[in-house]
Each structure stands twice: as C-alpha cells, then as structure tokens.
Amino acid sequence: MKQRKRKEQITRALTHIQLGETNAGKLAALDELAEVYCSLCQQYVTLFCTDEQPDQFRPPCFDTLLSERWQRVAIQQAAGIAQSWRTNRENAYQNYLQEHRAYHERHAAGTLGKKATEPQWREWNVPVLRQMCIQANANVALLEVAEVSTFDYWLKISTLQKRQPIRLPVKLAAYHTEELTDPKTGKRKALNSSVTLNKREGTWWLTLSYDEVVAVQTAPDAPVVGIDVGIANFLTTSDGKHYGTFHGKLRARHKRDRAKRRRKAKLRTCLQKKGVKKLPSTSSRTGQRLRRHVKHEINRAVNACFMDPAHEHVQFAYEQLSVATMKFKAKAMNAYLRASQLAHIPQQIAWNAAKRGRRATKVLSAYSSQQCSVCSYTDRKNRPSQQTFCCQVCGYEAHADVNAAKNLARRLGDRELHACQDKHAIKALLMSRHEAWKQHQST
Numbered sequence: 340m341k342q343r344k345r346k347e348q349i350t351r352a353l354t355h356i357q358l359g360e361t362n363a364g365k366l367a368a369l370d371e372l373a374e375v376y377c378s379l380c381q382q383y384v385t386l387f388c389t390d391e392q393p394d395q396f397r398p399p400c401f402d403t404l405l406s407e408r409w410q411r412v413a414i415q416q417a418a419g420i421a422q423s424w425r426t427n428r429e430n431a432y433q434n435y436l437q438e439h440r441a442y443h444e445r446h447a448a449g450t451l452g453k454k455a456t457e458p459q460w461r462e463w464n465v466p467v468l469r470q471m472c473i474q475a476n477a478n479v480a481l482l483e484v485a486e487v488s489t490f491d492y493w494l495k496i497s498t499l500q501k502r503q504p505i506r507l508p509v510k511l512a513a514y515h516t517e518e519l520t521d522p523k524t525g526k527r528k529a530l531n532s533s534v535t536l537n538k539r540e541g542t543w544w545l546t547l548s549y550d551e552v553v554a555v556q557t558a559p560d561a562p563v564v565g566i567d568v569g570i571a572n573f574l575t576t577s578d579g580k581h582y583g584t585f586h587g588k589l590r591a592r593h594k595r596d597r598a599k600r601r602r603k604a605k606l607r608t609c610l611q612k613k614g615v616k617k618l619p620s621t622s623s624r625t626g627q628r629l630r631r632h633v634k635h636e637i638n639r640a641v642n643a644c645f646m647d648p649a650h651e652h653v654q655f656a657y658e659q660l661s662v663a664t665m666k667f668k669a670k671a672m673n674a675y676l677r678a679s680q681l682a683h684i685p686q687q688i689a690w691n692a693a694k695r696g697r698r699a700t701k702v703l704s705a706y707s708s709q710q711c712s713v714c715s716y717t718d719r720k721n722r723p724s725q726q727t728f729c730c731q732v733c734g735y736e737a738h739a740d741v742n743a744a745k746n747l748a749r750r751l752g753d754r755e756l757h758a759c760q761d762k763h764a765i766k767a768l769l770m771s772r773h774e775a776w777k778q779h780q781s782t
C-alpha cells in the first residue's frame with residue numbers, strides 16, 4: 340500500500356533586522372510607545388499569574404494611553420507569558436509533591452540516606468519583563484512592500500498619537516532575500532502578518548516570519564536511533580556516538596563567570612558598608628552571553644547529529660524530559676542554568692527534525708538511565724558512576740548514556756510502556772520484563 344506522506348507546517352523566523360536607518364523622531368515615538376506598552380503588558384502578566392486565569396480575550400481593565408487595538412495586543416502577549424509561567428510552575432509543583440511523597444515513604448520505611456533532607460517548596464515569583472519586547476499584529480504594525488528599491492518594506496506602526504503612525508523602513512539582508520525567494524518561480528514568499536519588535540542594548544530589532552510546508556521524508560518503519568540528552572554529553576545516540584559537551588571550554592567559561600559575579604557581589608557589600616550610594620550593577624551580561632553561547636553549542640551538536648552520514652536514513656526517538664529528570668541530570672553546580680539549557684536540547688531536536696522533514700518522536704524517559712538494555716533489570720545500583728552502566732544481574736557493561744539511548748530507541752512504539760500511569764507502573768513493567776527475560780534464559 341502506498342502511504343501518503345505526512346506534511347508539517349513550520350514557521351521560520353528572519354531575525355537580526357535592525358531598525359535604525361531612519362530619523363530620530365520616529366524612533367523616539369517608538370520608544371515612548373514601548374514604555375507604555377511594556378508597563379501595561381506587565382500589569383496583565385501580574386494579573387494573569389495571580390488573580391485570574393490567562394485569557395487573551397479579557398476585556399481591558401487598566402488605565403492606559405494606548406489605543407484599544409494596542410491594548411488587545413498587550414493582553415494577548417501577557418496571556419501567553421502567564422500561561423507558560425503557570426504551566427512551568429505547575430510542573431515544578433507536581434514534581435515537588437512527588438519528591439515529598441517519596442521522601443516520606445522512605446522515611447517511614449527507614450531507607451532514607453544520611454544526607455537526605457525534606458524537599459521544600461519555594462513559591463515562584465511573578466515574571467518580570469526586563470527587556471522591551473512587542474509581539475504585534477497587523478492591527479497595530481502593518482508591513483507594506485516598499486515601492487522604492489533602497490529598502491524592502493515599510494513597517495507602519497500606530498503610536499500614542501491618534502492618526503499619526505510612524506513608518507519605519509525595513510531592509511532585509513541578502514541572505515534573507517535569498518531565503519524568501521522561491522528558487523523555482525523566483526517569487527517572494529508571503530510573510531506572516533505578526534511581527535516581533537525587540538530593544539536590545541539601545542537598538543531596535545525586528546523579527547519577521549513565514550510559513551513553510553515540509554513533507555516528512557523518513558519512512559515510518561525506518562531504523563530507530565535513540566538520543567539521550569545530558570550535560571556531560573549534550574547528545575548520545577544508541578549507535579554509540581556523542582555530540583557536544585558542557586565540559587571543557589564551556590565549563591571553564593562558566594566557572595570564570597561565576598567567580599566574576601561573586602567578586603562583584605563582594606565589592607557591592609563592601610561599598611554598601613562604607614555608605615557608597617551608587618553601586619556597581621550585579622546584573623550579569625556575561626551570564627546572558629554564556630547562555631547564548633551554550634545554546635549555540637547545543638544547536639551545533641544537534642545539527643551534527645542530524646548531518647551524520649550514519650543517520651541519513653534513520654528516525655530518532657528522544658527523551659521527553661521532565662523537571663525531575665532535568666534536575667537529576669543537571670545536579671551539582673548552578674542547576675538552574677544547566678536545567679534551562681537542557682530543556683533547549685529536545686526543542687532543538689524537534690525543530691531540526693521538522694525543518695529537515697525527518698521523523699523524530701518523543702518517548703518517556705523514566706528509568707531509561709537505570710534500566711539494563713539487555714535484560715531490563717532496573718536498579719539505581721546499575722550505575723556505579725555517572726559515566727558507566729554495569730548491570731547487577733546480567734553483567735552488561737556500557738557507557739551509561741549509550742545504554743540509556745538504547746532504551747529510548749526501543750521505547751518508540753512501546754504502547755504498554757506509554758500506557759503506564761506513573762513512574763511506579765513503569766518500574767513494575769520493566770521488572771516484569773526482566774522476569775520474563777530470566778525465565779527465557781533458564782529454558
């Protein structure tokens with residue numbers, strides 16, 4: 340039977356378009372607008388994170404100089420921010436409850452380690468919008484094709500002054516123009532009507548986007564390669580390869596960065612004691628740079644994994660990371676930074692698969708690092724060290740991440756495992772498979 344090809348629509352972004360080559364008056368009007376917009380957006384973020392559920396259609400309720408259309412845009416953006424904050428907080432809270440229950444179970448059974456402490460819940464702060472960011476639609480910021488050839492579009496933005504929109508010239512880079520041009524027809528692809536405006540370090544940047552339909556090329560029965568995600572190795576595949584690492588250069592940079600921040604903090608307290616009013620800032624621009632750099636390295640690693648000739652005709656199975664596994668994998672230094680970076684890896688795998696028309700599927704990751712990929716015996720003791728896997732029953736030895744990746748590969752299409760309600764059920768299932776393996780060995 341001939342299978343119809345699955346198609347996926349992806350949205351590609353055109354970034355780093357600078358809004359600068361225009362007169363200062365226009366940019367001042369934009370600054371003025373952004374100031375009012377961002378403080379209103381913050382009000383709705385706070386409202387949606389505390390007293391009300393996020394609702395992008397909520398009637399306006401705060402006093403503002405903004406037009407009704409601009410208010411709608413702000414409410415919509417705030418609802419999106421609040422929704423993802425609420426989801427992340429809820430996941431973290433559920434995870435805390437699980438850990439809390441496990442702690443008390445072990446406490447009752449008397450199997451608590453000496454160093455174990457009772458998990459504590461610290462309530463999350465409401466997100467604070469630190470950077471100017473406007474996610475606008477055509478009702479407030481309209482992109483028009485320019486008739487003159489010195490630039491490509493006008494971005495017509497309505498401002499605080501009624502009927503006095505500003506028109507900013509938009510010039511695309513040559514590589515953007517090339518990306519937008521259909522090689523067959525020579526026609527330019529249509530841009531989406533929503534745009535994003537960001538102010539970073541004094542400069543306004545525009546992000547445009549367009550949609551593309553990509554056919555999935557990988558056959559559904561293509562051989563499966565599992566991908567384990569981690570810090571020591573960003574990606575480890577079930578065929579025994581590693582791509583990218585947080586260790587080495589990145590770790591050294593991270594250490595330098597932390598030392599610098601500590602010195603700064605010390606200096607501040609010292610100056611504060613002496614009564615100095617104007618203190619050096621503690622905000623870490625280098626920290627942001629490092630995070631960007633780590634993301635860049637992650638992107639490179641994911642790219643290398645997809646481009647590997649050995650992976651040309653395979654499909655991937657990768658981890659559905661939970662907050663708990665992230666914390667476990669990112670334990671030790673500055674867990675938050677590392678956990679947030681860890682979450683970037685599966686996102687990047689999904690994006691790479693979508694844009695290349697490759698098949699990649701998320702699978703449950705519970706116990707994938709403790710499970711023996713040969714006999715299914717699942718035990719923490721199978722991991723004598725971070726690096727090594729050594730099965731207590733069948734004696735199978737491997738790199739710990741490679742063993743985990745093999746388990747993940749096999750979980751693709753494992754309906755029984757994905758039907759499990761919780762981690763306990765998964766462990767029970769794995770151990771019953773181990774029993775079946777033992778029976779099979781003895782006959």
Ligand SMILES: [Zn+2]
Nearest residue numbers: 711714730733
């Ligand atoms: Zn084993």
